[in-house]
Amino acid sequence: MDYLDNLNPRQREAALHTEGPLLILAGAGSGKTSTMTCRIAYLIREKGVSPYNILAVTFTNKAAGEMRDRVAALIGGGVNMWILTFHSACLRVLRKHAELLGYSRDFAVYDPADQKAAMKSIVKELNLDDKRYTPAYFLSIISDCKEKNMSPEEYRAAHGEDLKTKIIYNAYAAYEALLKKNNAMDFDDLLLNAVKVFQKDEAALLEYQNRFRYIMVDEYQDTNFIQYTFVKMLAQRHNNICVVGDDDQCIYQWRGADIRNILEFEKDFKNTKVVKLEQNYRSTANILAAAHSVIEKNKGRKEKKLWTSKEAGNKIVYYRAEDERDEARYVAQEIDRLKTRERRYSEFAILYRTNAQSRTFEEALSRRDIPYRVLGGLRYYDRKEVKDIISYMRLVQNPADDLALTRIINEPKRGVGAKTIEKLQALARVRGESLFQTLTDEEVTGSLSAKASAGIEQMVRVIQEYNQEQENLRVSDIYDGVLVRTGYLKALEDQNTLEAEGRIENLMEFKSVIYDYEKDDPQLSLPDFMERIALMAEVDNHDENENAVVLMTMHSAKGLEFPFVFLPGMEDGLFPGWRTFDREDGLEEERRLCYVGMTRAKERLCLTSAQMRTLYGKTDFTRESQFLRDLDKHLIDGDAIYEKKKDARAASSMDGYSREKPFDPFQQLKYVKQQVKKTAAEPFKEGDQVVHPKFGRGTVVRADDKIIHVAFLDGSLKKLAAGLAPLSRYIKGKE
DNA sequence: CGTGCCAGAGTTTTT
DNA sequence: CTCTGGCACG
Numbered sequence: 239m240d241y242l243d244n245l246n247p248r249q250r251e252a253a254l255h256t257e258g259p260l261l262i263l264a265g266a267g268s269g270k271t272s273t274m275t276c277r278i279a280y281l282i283r284e285k286g287v288s289p290y291n292i293l294a295v296t297f298t299n300k301a302a303g304e305m306r307d308r309v310a311a312l313i314g315g316g317v318n319m320w321i322l323t324f325h326s327a328c329l330r331v332l333r334k335h336a337e338l339l340g341y342s343r344d345f346a347v348y349d350p351a352d353q354k355a356a357m358k359s360i361v362k363e364l365n366l367d368d369k370r371y372t373p374a375y376f377l378s379i380i381s382d383c384k385e386k387n388m389s390p391e392e393y394r395a396a397h398g399e400d401l402k403t404k405i406i407y408n409a410y411a412a413y414e415a416l417l418k419k420n421n422a423m424d425f426d427d428l429l430l431n432a433v434k435v436f437q438k439d440e441a442a443l444l445e446y447q448n449r450f451r452y453i454m455v456d457e458y459q460d461t462n463f464i465q466y467t468f469v470k471m472l473a474q475r476h477n478n479i480c481v482v483g484d485d486d487q488c489i490y491q492w493r494g495a496d497i498r499n500i501l502e503f504e505k506d507f508k509n510t511k512v513v514k515l516e517q518n519y520r521s522t523a524n525i526l527a528a529a530h531s532v533i534e535k536n537k538g539r540k541e542k543k544l545w546t547s548k549e550a551g552n553k554i555v556y557y558r559a560e561d562e563r564d565e566a567r568y569v570a571q572e573i574d575r576l577k578t579r580e581r582r583y584s585e586f587a588i589l590y591r592t593n594a595q596s597r598t599f600e601e602a603l604s605r606r607d608i609p610y611r612v613l614g615g616l617r618y619y620d621r622k623e624v625k626d627i628i629s630y631m632r633l634v635q636n637p638a639d640d641l642a643l644t645r646i647i648n649e650p651k652r653g654v655g656a657k658t659i660e661k662l663q664a665l666a667r668v669r670g671e672s673l674f675q676t677l678t679d680e681e682v683t684g685s686l687s688a689k690a691s692a693g694i695e696q697m698v699r700v701i702q703e704y705n706q707e708q709e710n711l712r713v714s715d716i717y718d719g720v721l722v723r724t725g726y727l728k729a730l731e732d733q734n735t736l737e738a739e740g741r742i743e744n745l746m747e748f749k750s751v752i753y754d755y756e757k758d759d760p761q762l763s764l765p766d767f768m769e770r771i772a773l774m775a776e777v778d779n780h781d782e783n784e785n786a787v788v789l790m791t792m793h794s795a796k797g798l799e800f801p802f803v804f805l806p807g808m809e810d811g812l813f814p815g816w817r818t819f820d821r822e823d824g825l826e827e828e829r830r831l832c833y834v835g836m837t838r839a840k841e842r843l844c845l846t847s848a849q850m851r852t853l854y855g856k857t858d859f860t861r862e863s864q865f866l867r868d869l870d871k872h873l874i875d876g877d878a879i880y881e882k883k884k885d886a887r888a889a890s891s892m893d894g895y896s897r898e899k900p901f902d903p904f905q906q907l908k909y910v911k912q913q914v915k916k917t918a919a920e921p922f923k924e925g926d927q928v929v930h931p932k933f934g935r936g937t938v939v940r941a942d943d944k945i946i947h948v949a950f951l952d953g954s955l956k957k958l959a960a961g962l963a964p965l966s967r968y969i970k971g972k973e
Numbered sequence: 974c975g976t977g978c979c980a981g982a983g984t985t986t987t988t
Numbered sequence: 989c990t991c992t993g994g995c996a997c998g
Binding site: 296297298299300301323324325326347349350425426428429457460489490492493591592593594614648651653654655656657658687690772773774791792793794796797812813815816817818827828831853854 | 974975982983984985986987988
């Protein structure tokens with residue numbers, strides 16, 4: 239029971255309360271992950287509960303991974319237990335039961351870009367005015383509906399018979415039909431359909447209810463209706479449900495999170511035990527007090543006040559800059575000043591309200607040679623080149639994926655334009671086959687221009703080969719092969735521009751992501767990999783070991799902590815954003831966001847604003863954020879708010895500018911060009927001793943110029959494609 | 974079919 | 989400002 243000794247009395251109370259509903263109100267930095275992991279360890283080690291009977295759900299892969307690691311450390315060894323995100327838990331349910339809803343088990347998962355592409359084709363098909371009805375418009379309504387478990391018909395019934403409703407209904411229904419036809423689910427469907435399975439099939443529900451005798455939910459304040467339903471249905475039988483959350487950190491209401499889920503948990507589950515974790519282990523007393531002085535202005539929150547045994551620490555620093563460049567300059571200068579030898583750059587974070595703010599900070603940091611990393615914004619997996627290569631890999635996995643094929647059919651340029659694609663699509667539809675199937679017909683490709691037919695035939699060949707060989711190849715080999723043999727990489731190299739170079743760098747970075755996965759799981763299959771990245775977010779990629787200042791939105795920073803935190807842009811209209819002004823609950827959510835931002839800081843917190851800000855090419859005078867007025871003035875260092883610090887800035891900027899260099903946007907590119915492995919030339923013959931990265935050592939038993947038969951040491955006999963499979967000669971003493 | 978130019982829009986986004 | 993998408997032209 240030694241691990242319980244590290245818990246404070248309240249935390250221990252929560253960890254030891256295993257039977258019946260439990261609500262843990264865990265303030266920022268109050269050690270909720272420790273509490274939860276110890277609770278799981280306690281269930282397993284002391285209560286004799288099998289890990290099989292425990293379900294823990296989180297929102298992010300990162301949180302799930304961290305919990306899994308810490309549980310593993312406590313109970314010793316691997317954890318064969320469902321510690322998953324909501325989405326991957328639902329995915330697992332659906333992989334087993336999707337047939338019940340008319341999907342095959344290997345259904346595809348559409349990410350937002352796929353959704354947009356799908357919706358775009360629908361807008362076109364329905365002949366709608368694409369000025370008024372954008373794909374994004376429909377998708378946001380559809381997402382809202384799905385979060386409430388509302389079908390197209392129910393939407394129509396709820397909104398009357400006007401034209402707009404009708405159009406939305408048509409688009410929604412068409413979208414659903416398209417996804418169904420493509421055997422695909424979007425992110426919302428994963429949750430929704432898992433619930434539908436439970437509603438439809440009592441046996442399936444019972445199966446999971448019986449299995450998950452103990453359920454835990456992290457970040458409960460951010461659950462939406464459908465997630466709430468999912469959890470509630472599962473918990474109904476054993477009623478052992480433990481939710482952890484902080485209503486003050488609910489910042490995703492605009493995405494359907496329902497704060498009432500946590501506020502009314504006690505009403506939903508009878509005899510709930512409530513434990514409040516109010517001791518903060520993260521921040522200094524001043525930071526905590528400042529954050530509290532802001533959040534307490536909100537109405538309707540559960541009363542609680544964090545406390546700490548830490549010292550008061552430094553006061554909060556506020557700097558009113560002249561404009562956004564001065565603001566960024568100040569922040570960079572402060573980082574330089576505070577970055578002593580025993581500090582790392584990764585201990586600093588700049589957390590802003592909107593991604594658009596990142597640019598000025600990037601410039602200012604570059605000028606001072608401060609390494610930085612921007613998270614979010616253009617999501618890594620949304621970048622064109624990454625999407626392209628993923629589409630190729632999706633095609634390798636499933637050539638019938640028409641959406642993926644249309645994306646890359648002319649990427650790299652093969653002389654196949656919109657007209658040709660339309661013709662081919664029409665042909666495929668008439669023939670009742672997939673687009674790829676149509677392209678395998680040489681009569682069809684032969685009818686195209688010489689350039690197009692040659693390009694398509696080569697692409698089709700490559701995809702077919704890798705499709706057949708995918709079981710025998712590592713994901714990274716497929717990746718390399720596709721990149722090289724489709725001509726994608728060459729097309730980029732030929733462009734010879736800095737932009738293309740950046741894209742190549744991104745592709746190499748993506749390869750290192752694949753390597754990372756393969757390191758964890760040498761048997762990683764293509765479908766496994768595709769599944770993982772489909773549900774992956776950029777913050778998951780955040781590497782704490784990289785020595786760089788972190789830039790991201792306050793939203794993305796939830797759950798993270800940094801010794802030094804800068805919150806720039808404290809201006810009305812920016813933070814809180816101008817769209818939230820008209821509604822009280824909107825403003826309250828912004829205030830919670832401010833609270834989240836402030837409580838990320840462990841040692842020092844610095845707020846800044848600019849008197850003048852250029853946004854979208856328009857320069858305006860600003861007014862200081864009302865959140866600054868909420869702040870307890872005693873906790874702020876130096877001058878009072880509303881006053882300029884003229885002399886100090888003049889002095890510091892002299893010193894500041896002297897060490898700055900002109901901004902070079904490409905200094906950031908740590909472009910390491912890796913040689914893409916080309917396959918070996920010398921053909922293998924019978925009797926050769928070979929090594930395969932996945933299957934190990936073996937002997938060639940038969941070989942011609944196409945197929946090599948290898949008997950591996952594990953007894954398996956594999957047929958491998960010559961020149962394609964990552965076979966190398968076995969040399970004694972060397973793997 | 975590919976490129977280049979202009980008009981229009983531009984919170985936050987765990988999966 | 990800066991990215992995106994649509995359209996016209998070569």
